[in-house]
Amino acid sequence: MKPVRIAAAFALLALLSACANQIEATTSDAAGVPGFWWGLWHGFVFPWAWIGSLFSPNIAVYAVPNSGGWYDFGFFLGITVLGGGSFFGSRSRKRE
Structure with a gap:
């Protein structure tokens, strides 16, 4: 049965x-x-642009055309810095 799934x-x-x-x-x-x-x-405004894109076809979350790798790198940094990245998510809090 598993191969069929x-x-x-x-x-x-x-x-x-x-x-x-x-x-x-x-x-x-x-x-x-x-x-x-x-x-x-x-990348910084991604969350708000994404919400706006759900309601308006004129709002895009990613620019096309763009310069390629450097645009992608900036977009990635913008999203991770805004979201806190893995650094803030991996810190453990001291319980008192």
């Missing part, structure tokens, strides 16, 4: 992945495309 899970995953859509022009070297600093800002 595994096969069904893979079939469901393949079906869901077939619905994925990718925008062709994701990176650009043109002047004015978002880079590291915009990525950092977009």
Whole structure:
């Protein structure tokens, strides 16, 4: 019975992945495309942008096109710094 469940899970995953859509022009070297600093800002405002994107199709949480790796790095730093990252989550509190 277990191989049937595994096969069904893979079939469901393949079906869901077939619905994925990718925008062709994701990176650009043109002047004015978002880079590291915009990525950092977009990472900081991600929670609010995500909530806004649920109600308005004009709000996006990620800039496309962007400069590529540096934008992604800034976005990652913005999200982890705002969320406290793993440093704050791993600290244990002293119980008194």
